[in-house]
Amino acid sequence: MSTSLPHPSPSLSSASSSAASNYAEGSIRVLKGLEPVKQRPGMYTRTDNPLHIVQEVIDNAADEALAGFCRRIQVTLYADGSVGVEDDGRGIPFGLHPEEQVPVVEIVFTRLHAGGKFDKGSGGAYSFSGGLHGVGVSVTNALATRLQVQVWREKQSAVLAFSGGDVIEPLVVRPATPGERRQGTAVRVWPDAKYFDSNELPRHELVHLLRSKAVLMPGVTVTLKTEKTGEVMTWAYKGGLRDYLSQSLNGEPLIPLFEGEQYAGSGETENFAEGEGASWCVAFTEDGAPLRESYVNLIPTVAGGTHEAGLKDGLFAAVKGFIELHALLPKGVKLMPEDVFSRASFVLSAKVLDPQFQGQTKERLNSRDALRLVTAYVRPALELWLNQHVEYGRKLAELVIRQAQSRQRASQKVEKKRGSGVAVLPGKLTDCESRDLALNEVFLVEGDSAGGSAKMGRNKETQAVLPLRGKVLNAWEVERDRLFANAEIHDISVAVGVDPHGPEDAADLSGVRYGKVCILSDADVDGSHIQVLLLTLFFRHFPRLIEAGHVYVAKPPLFRVDAPARGKKPAAKFYALDDGELQAILDKLRKEGAREGSWSISRFKGLGEMSAEQLWDTTLNPDTRRLLRVDYGALDLAATALSMGKLMGKGEAAARRELMELHGDSVEVDV
Numbered sequence: 129m130s131t132s133l134p135h136p137s138p139s140l141s142s143a144s145s146s147a148a149s150n151y152a153e154g155s156i157r158v159l160k161g162l163e164p165v166k167q168r169p170g171m172y173t174r175t176d177n178p179l180h181i182v183q184e185v186i187d188n189a190a191d192e193a194l195a196g197f198c199r200r201i202q203v204t205l206y207a208d209g210s211v212g213v214e215d216d217g218r219g220i221p222f223g224l225h226p227e228e229q230v231p232v233v234e235i236v237f238t239r240l241h242a243g244g245k246f247d248k249g250s251g252g253a254y255s256f257s258g259g260l261h262g263v264g265v266s267v268t269n270a271l272a273t274r275l276q277v278q279v280w281r282e283k284q285s286a287v288l289a290f291s292g293g294d295v296i297e298p299l300v301v302r303p304a305t306p307g308e309r310r311q312g313t314a315v316r317v318w319p320d321a322k323y324f325d326s327n328e329l330p331r332h333e334l335v336h337l338l339r340s341k342a343v344l345m346p347g348v349t350v351t352l353k354t355e356k357t358g359e360v361m362t363w364a365y366k367g368g369l370r371d372y373l374s375q376s377l378n379g380e381p382l383i384p385l386f387e388g389e390q391y392a393g394s395g396e397t398e399n400f401a402e403g404e405g406a407s408w409c410v411a412f413t414e415d416g417a418p419l420r421e422s423y424v425n426l427i428p429t430v431a432g433g434t435h436e437a438g439l440k441d442g443l444f445a446a447v448k449g450f451i452e453l454h455a456l457l458p459k460g461v462k463l464m465p466e467d468v469f470s471r472a473s474f475v476l477s478a479k480v481l482d483p484q485f486q487g488q489t490k491e492r493l494n495s496r497d498a499l500r501l502v503t504a505y506v507r508p509a510l511e512l513w514l515n516q517h518v519e520y521g522r523k524l525a526e527l528v529i530r531q532a533q534s535r536q537r538a539s540q541k542v543e544k545k546r547g548s549g550v551a552v553l554p555g556k557l558t559d560c561e562s563r564d565l566a567l568n569e570v571f572l573v574e575g576d577s578a579g580g581s582a583k584m585g586r587n588k589e590t591q592a593v594l595p596l597r598g599k600v601l602n603a604w605e606v607e608r609d610r611l612f613a614n615a616e617i618h619d620i621s622v623a624v625g626v627d628p629h630g631p632e633d634a635a636d637l638s639g640v641r642y643g644k645v646c647i648l649s650d651a652d653v654d655g656s657h658i659q660v661l662l663l664t665l666f667f668r669h670f671p672r673l674i675e676a677g678h679v680y681v682a683k684p685p686l687f688r689v690d691a692p693a694r695g696k697k698p699a700a701k702f703y704a705l706d707d708g709e710l711q712a713i714l715d716k717l718r719k720e721g722a723r724e725g726s727w728s729i730s731r732f733k734g735l736g737e738m739s740a741e742q743l744w745d746t747t748l749n750p751d752t753r754r755l756l757r758v759d760y761g762a763l764d765l766a767a768t769a770l771s772m773g774k775l776m777g778k779g780e781a782a783a784r785r786e787l788m789e790l791h792g793d794s795v796e797v798d799v
Contacts (some may be wrong), residue, residue, distance in 0.1 A: 132387065138551050161271035162238065162293035172267045177326050178211075178319035179333055180266040185315045186337070188265060190426045192217030193345045198312075202351045203338060208316065209327060216312040219281030222299060231299045231587075233279060233286065237269045238293060240254040250468040258379055265315075269293045274318040280309050292320070332632070337428065339363050343372040344426050344477050369409035369475045377473060379416030382527060383520040386410045390505040391479065393496065399497070399700060401481040401719045406502050408439060412524055419473040420642045424483050424493050431486070433493030435478040437751030438502025444468045445503070446510035447528055454518075456525045458533075462591070464567075467531040478502060481719060482712035496745060496752040535564075554619035558583045560592045569644035570623060571682070571748070572596055574658050577736030578743075582648070586748055594623050599654075600661045603668055604776040611669060623739030628669040631765055635672040645673065646755065648682040648747065655684075663758065664776050671765070674758055683754035685746050688732040689713050694720045703732060703746045705754055 165172050174180040182203075184372035192198035198217035204411040205211060221232040228235060269275045270293040279286045285304050289297035304310070321327040335352065337702040342350040365371055366369050370387050391405030422429045429435070444465040451457050480496060486492040504647035514521035553559060556579075562568055573579040579595030586593060601614045610629050612618045621628060625647055629635035647662050649655035659681060666679050673679050687710050692797040693699045697720060704710035710729070717727055735743060746754050760768050 162266060165240075165267050165270040166292070166323075169271055174273070175324055177328060177330055178271070178324055179329050179337075181271055181319060182211050182213070182317065182329065182334075183337060184264040184268050185211075186341070187427060189213055189215035189217065190341055190345065192313075193341075193348045194426055200349050200351070201338075201341065202353065203334075203619070204353045205329070205355060206316075207355045211319075211329070212314065212316040214312065214348065216309070216315040218662070219311045219313050220277070221278045222279055222281065222286040222301060231286075231288075233277060234288065234299060236288060236297060237277065239264055239277065240266055240296070246546060266293070268317055271320050271323045272317045273320045276316045278314045280304060280311050280313075283310075308351065335361065340372075340423065340428060341426060343369065343475070344423055344698075369407060369477065373409045373411055373419070373473065373475050376418075376419050377411055378411065379413040379417060381411040382414055382471075383517075383523055384414060386510060388506070388509045388513075390509070399697060399716075399720075400501055401716050402503075404479055404481055404501055406435065406438075406476060406478040406505055408474060408476045408502075408506060410443065410472055412471050412527060413473060414527065418471065419475075419532070422476040422493075423476070423483075424478050424479070424480055424498070426477075427485075428482075429491060429493050430483075431492035433486070434495055434498040434752055435476060435480070435493050435502050438499040439474060439506055440465055440469045440477050441499065441751070442503040442506030443472060443510060445507045446514060447524060449511055450514045450521050451525045451528070453515075454522070454525070454533060456522070456529070458529065458781050461529060461532050461536065463528065463532050463533065467528050467535065469530055471527060473755065476502070482715045484708050484712055494709075494754075496709075497716075499749075499751055500716055518598065552622075554594065554623055556595055556619060557623045558586075558593045560586075560590050561588060562590050563641075564590075565643040567644045568592070569646055569680075570594055570642040571646045571648045572620065572662060573735075574649040574655060575736060578648070578650070578734070581736060581738055581740050582741045582748065585742075585744035591748065592623070592745065594619060596620075596658070599658055600665060602776060603663055603665045604772070608669060617665065621670075624670075624673070626670060626673060629672060630669075631671045631769075633672075635670075637672055637676060640673075640676075640678065640737075643678065644680050644755070645678050646680045646682050648684070648735070651684045651686055651732060652734075660776075664772065666758070667768070674760070677757060677759070679758040681756045681758060682747055683756065684735055685732045686710075689717075690728045690730070691717055692722060692726045694722045701742070703738075703742060705746065 138636060173184075179521075186201070186203065190200060192215055193201065195217075198214045198215045200214075202214045203211065204214075219664070220236055223232060225232050225235055228734050268289050272290070272292070274289060274291050274296075276289045276297075277287070283304050284301055285308065286299055286301045287297070288295065288299040319327060338350045338352055338361075342348060343365045346366065346368055349362060351363075352361045370385055373385060387407075387409040389405065389407030392400035392402055420432075420436070422432060422439075424433075424435060444463075444467075447468045448463050451463070453644065455560045457463070478493075478501070480493070480495055480498050480501070482495070483493060483724070484495045485500075486494050514524070536634050552685050557570075560568055560570075567590040571582055571586070571592065571594070573582050573593055573595050576595050579593055582593045598616075600616050603611065603614075603617065606614075608630070611622070611628050623641070624643040625639035626635065645666075647659050649658045663679075663681075666674055670679075683705060685705050687704040689702040689704065689710070691702060691713075694717070702713045704713055714727070718724070733748070738746070745752060774780045774787060777783075
C-alpha cells in the first residue's frame with residue numbers, strides 16, 4: 129500500500145474566476161445503480177481480463193457448496209465468448225423482496241451492497257461466505273453486454289436477462305417440466321470487451337481456480353467444458369489438501385506432511401465464532417521453490433494475509449518450543465519466524481465469519497482475528513505431532529538451525545561493510561537488537577505515554593521506538609544548518625542514520641539503520657498535525673529516504689468496542705481500524721448471542737490508552753497492522769515541492785484558502 133504526499137491539481141494556479149462561477153447546483157452529478165462500476169471498473173475488479181467477474185459467479189456457487197447445499201459446479205466456455213456457471217444449490221429466490229417489492233434475483237444482480245451473505249444471524253442463509261463487500265455479481269452484470277440467469281426452485285423455473293446491468297428481459301416464472309432439474313442456478317455472461325485489456329480468459333488461471341475449489345470442497349465435483357474443442361475436465365478430490373499438496377510439491381519433503389483441521393465449537397471460550405477455524409497441510413523441503421496457497425471461505429488469497437501469518441506464527445512457536453525443549457539450539461544462534469517458514473510449502477483453508485479483504489479483488493485477508501484463530505489451532509497440533517515423532521522433529525530442527533545460521537552470517541557481512549564510527553544514539557531511543565535492514569523498523573511515536581506502550585508491546589528483535597515530545601518544528605522554511613538546533617529533529621536524524629540533505633544532493637544512505645521509518649500518531653486532529661509536520665520534515669530535508677521507500681505512516685484504530693460477557697466468553701475490548709472491521713466485530717458479537725445494543729462503541733483516539741498487547745495487535749504487528757508507504761504520487765518532485773510550499777509555507781495563507789475553497793469537498797475525513 130502507498131500514500132501520496134498531498135498536492136492540489138496541477139491546474140490550480142491557472143484556475144479562473146469564470147471557471148469557478150460555472151460550479152453550481154447543476155454541476156453535481158449523482159451516479160445511480162451500477163453507474164459507478166461502469167465509470168470506474170478498476171475500483172471494483174481487475175480489468176486486464178474478465179476472469180475476476182466470472183470468478184464472482186463461481187464463488188457464489190462455491191458458497192452454496194460451503195453451506196452444504198451444492199454437490200456439482202459446472203463451468204462452460206462457449207464458442208461465442210460467453211461463460212456459463214451452473215450449480216445444483218438451493219437456487220436464488222425469485223419472489224418479491226418484502227421491502228423493495230422487486231424480485232430478489234433482480235436485486236442480487238443489479239444492486240451494490242445487496243445479497244444473502246449480509247444476513248449473519250444464527251438463522252442466516254450463509255454463516256460463512258467469501259466476503260461482504262456486497263458488489264460481487266452486480267459488478268459482473270454491469271460489465272457484461274448480456275447476462276442471463278435461470279433458477280430452479282420449489283418446482284418452478286425462473287428466467288431473466290440483463291444488458292449493461294439493466295433488465296432487458298423481465299422475470300418469467302413457469303412450472304418446472306417433468307424431468308427438469310429440481311433446484312439450482314445457471315448464469316451465462318457475455319463480458320463487455322470495452323472494459324478489459326483482453327477479452328480472453330487466462331485458461332491456466334481458470335483451471336487452477338476450479339481445481340482448487342474441488343480440493344477445498346470434499347464431495348463436490350467441479351467440471352470445465354470447452355464448446356469449441358469438446359474438451360471436458362473434471363476434478364473431484366477425496367484426499368483433500370494432502371493429495372493436492374503431494375502432487376504439487378517442488379522437491380521431496382524432508383519429513384512426512386503435517387496436516388490437520390480444527391473449528392470452534394459452541395462452547396468455545398476464545399473470541400471465535402462457532403464454525404470458525406482452519407484446515408491445513410504443510411511440507412518442509414530442503415530445496416525447490418516453496419508452494420504456498422491459501423484460501424478464506426474458498427476464496428483464493430494469492431497475496432496471503434493474516435491467516436497465513438497465523439500459520440507462520442503457529443509453526444514457528446511449535447518448532448522453537450521443540451528445539452528449546454530438547455536443547456538443540458547452538459550457542460549464539462537466534463531463531464526467527466522466517467527460518468522456519470522459508471522452507472515450508474503449504475495449503476491453508478480458513479473459515480472466517482466476517483472476512484475483511486484488502487480491495488474488492490479479495491487477494492489479501494486483513495481480518496486481524498484470523499491470525500489468532502489459525503495460530504491457536506496450528507501451534508498445539510504441531511507441538512503434539514513433533515513430540516510424538518521426535519526423530520522427524522530433530523530433522524526439522526536441523527534444517528531450521530541451518531537457515532538461522534545462514535541468515536546470521538549474511539547479516540554479519542553487511543555489518544562489516546558499514547564499519548564503525550556511528551554517532552552516539554539519542555537517549556530516548558529504545559533500539560532493536562537486529563541490524564538487518566530488511567527487518568528493522570523504527571517508530572516515531574507521539575508522546576511518552578504511547579511511547580511507553582510501544583516499548584513494551586514491540587518486537588525487541590526488530591522494532592525500535594523513538595518518542596517525540598510535543599509537535600515537531602515546521603521545517604519547511606528552516607535552513608539546513610539550523611535544523612539541529614531543534615532537539616527532536618537532531619534525534620530523528622541520528623537515530624535513522626542519515627544527515628539532512630536536499631533533492632539535488634547525492635545523499636549518503638549507507639548509514640541508514642532501519643528499513644522502515646514509521647510515523648505513529650493518534651487518530652485525532654493533533655495526531656494528523658504531527659504526521660503532516662514529520663512528512664514535511666522528511667520531504668524537505670530527507671527526500672532520498674522517501675525515494676528509497678523508507679518512510680511509512682502507521683494507521684491506528686478508529687473505534688473501540690466494549691463488549692459484554694456472552695455465555696462462556698468474558699467481557700472484552702475490540703479495536704477496529706475502519707468501518708468494515710467495526711461491522712465485522714458487531715456481526716461476530718451478534719453471532720455469539722450478544723443482545724443488540726448491549727455493546728458500546730467509542731471513537732478511539734489515544735494510543736497511550738491501549739495496553740502493550742492491544743497496541744501490538746492493532747498497530748505494531750507486521751501481520752495485522754496497516755502501514756502505508758509514502759511516495760510522491762502522480763506528480764514529479766518539483767510539482768510536489770510547489771504543492772507542499774502552498775500547504776506549509778508561512779506566507780501562503782491565500783493559496784491555502786483558495787485550495788480549500790475549490791477542493792475542500794473532495795477531502796475524505798475519517799469520523
